[in-house]
Amino acid sequence: MAGQLARYASPICRAVAYLVSFLVTAPFFYHVANGSNSYVGLLEDDHFYYTVIANNLVALGKLSYDGAIVTNGFHPLWLGVVVVLRLLCGGLGDSFYVALAFVALASMILTYELSLRFARLLGTSVGAASVIAVIGSLGTAQLLTTGMECTVAVPAFLWLLIEIARGGPTSFRRALKLGFIASLAVLARLDIAIAVAMMLGGFMILARPSLAEVLRVGAGFCLGGFLVPAYALFNFAIFSSVLPVSALAKSLQTAFGLNILYARNVALSTVYGPMVAVVLPIGLVAFITLLLRRSRMERSIALWTGGLAIVFAFTFFGLNALKSWIFFGWYAYPIAAAVIASLAFAWMVWGEPIVPTRARILVATLMVTGTLASGIRYFIEHGPLWSTNDNSLFAASLQLADLMRARDGRFAMGAIGGIMTYALNKPVVQLEGLVEDRRMIEHIRNQDDLGDVLREYNVDYLIVSVAHRHLDQHDGCYVINQPTAEWAGLRTSQMTGTICAEPIVSFKTESAGNSWSVFPSIETMVWELRSAKWLSHPLNGASSIR
Structure with a gap:
């Protein structure tokens, strides 16, 4: 035997x-x-960086994630x-x-x-x-x-x-x-x-x-x-x-x-x-x-x-x-x-x-x-037991796409933004620099003001999703860091900005809680930047609204 x-x-x-x-x-x-x-x-969230770039290459003839800036x-x-x-x-x-x-x-x-x-x-x-x-x-x-x-x-x-x-x-x-x-x-x-x-x-x-x-x-x-x-x-x-x-x-x-x-x-x-x-x-x-x-x-x-x-x-x-x-x-x-x-x-x-x-x-x-x-x-x-809610990030992406369907413009997002970009089907600037250009890398390296960077890239809407934390908030202003320490860690350079406006969209997507589910509960917020005010963060001197 x-x-x-x-x-x-x-x-x-x-x-x-x-x-x-x-x-x-x-x-x-x-x-x-x-x-x-x-x-x-x-699929992994980062998989959609590939599909979005591939789709833009075929449709626009350009190696680009946001449809405008060439990336490698x-x-x-x-x-x-x-x-x-x-x-x-x-x-x-x-x-x-x-x-x-x-x-x-x-x-x-x-x-x-x-x-x-x-x-x-x-x-x-x-x-x-x-x-x-x-x-x-x-x-x-x-x-x-x-x-x-x-x-x-x-x-x-x-x-x-x-x-x-x-x-x-x-x-x-x-x-x-x-x-x-x-x-x-x-x-x-x-x-x-x-x-x-x-x-x-x-x-x-x-x-x-x-x-x-x-x-x-x-x-x-x-x-x-x-x-x-x-x-x-x-x-x-x-x-x-x-x-x-x-x-x-x-x-x-x-x-x-x-x-x-x-x-x-x-x-x-x-x-x-x-x-x-x-x-x-x-x-x-x-x-x-x-x-x-x-x-x-x-x-x-x-x-x-x-x-x-x-x-x-x-x-x-x-x-x-x-x-x-x-x-x-x-x-x-x-x-x-x-x-x-x-x-x-x-x-x-x-x-x-x-x-x-x-x-x-x-x-x-x-x-x-x-x-x-x-x-x-x-x-x-x-297969049989899996549903959209078993990936809370995907579920949040579908909800975001539905809420933003009537809004056109140029979006920006940092971490966990691949699947959201895919679902939105709109141009999105990647604020971690992973699929952008050397200019974005230098902004992050120099820890430049996030508001200034968003204006330079002609961004109309800012999307932020967080999983294990809440954004710092005081006096109606929100402190936003990109890349966020939640994914990039505490020792990575960050662009920081304080936006003094309420988000036009804010919702929370709960995790399904099954043993096979991926991602915890996700909180998502969107700001319209055309009329938003930013609190500057000068190295020396008092902060100011601009």
Whole structure:
């Protein structure tokens, strides 16, 4: 019996992983089939930055979020995918999101196959690799259905790791291929450049190439990866920085510090669950153990590549924890590869030599059936049980769009404004600078007066939504900060303004309160700026109304 189960482990695990992938994307199909737009609330708020920019590019021929200002606040490969879907579907309606769900499903299936291949290259058996790949499949499926750039970044990064782990002669042709794959991975998610730098540094240290080899390999790698420098040159020519404005906006710290909440959320609150806090440290210890057990000649390129996946995850999260911004769910993308490497190494060090065959099969059966059961539960909660109110931000967006339908003009909003911009279908200036221009970044860096900035951008209406706090108010005036510390943290530069007028719209959207609901209660206010007075905030001297 044990031998038969082991023999069929691979096809059983593949069937479960594919089924779980379908169950996670099925809520999109379920809601569309039932004439509901509740599927919109399944996507991350920041996804709509991509769709709005893609729609403006197709409709207006301009890379712009607000319809006027050119921006580069996006990861280019995913924007390209979204633009293609927008062109094929002719709009951002049901057909577009069904197509998006199919892209996500294809990415999930590809990611499973790549995870299986990666685990095999690290040294595990077919059966063990199949179980390892299926263990991470549910979390990865949820990650890839958010509508964010991780949909292409996860499989692209795994592909790069696999090509490195395969090893082989450092020929010009191999370097050319690696350069191309690395460029796709970086364009999918720009901070993968950190992992690529680690890879190149590891090559120099471990291979100790001659000067001629460095020149040959470097030429091939650079030629294959030409897309990245081309992208950087485009950014520099248009925006005077090789980095997109979204990266610049999240690097406006006013003081050094460690974001403990960020680190806690990485460890305990990703789609992979609290297992991350245990699995990744164990994987790192197992990697070090394997290094110590093996001689220099026995340390394969695959072993070092698995270590790269784990170390990159720690490095990525460590660097982001130095920033003030909160943790966003799609930032978990390095975990997809790191979990595979961690489980593979832990199995090789402690599982394979110690755990009896029958116990292995029992544990594997429990893990696989548990993953399938969790996938079924996910579909029920996000399909039949899910409603518009389960994403209070989406519900608030629909209410705002209805209240503002008759008002035309130029709007502005900071945090949690992606889905509201999509629902409004009106030009919205993004006050966090994530999808605006360098001028907005400098306003935030200099902590300029918010009222002056809004006038400069010709804004007619200001929208503010808050979740965990209330706006400071005194004598009929409201103090507004952008970016708000609620999302950008206390150490990020802010534009501040005090508006002395009552909002023309003010409402609160309650959270549905279900265990599967997202976002707390949301309070939304809108000010008409044409007649509003602002209280100035000079660095010295008395404040004044203007």
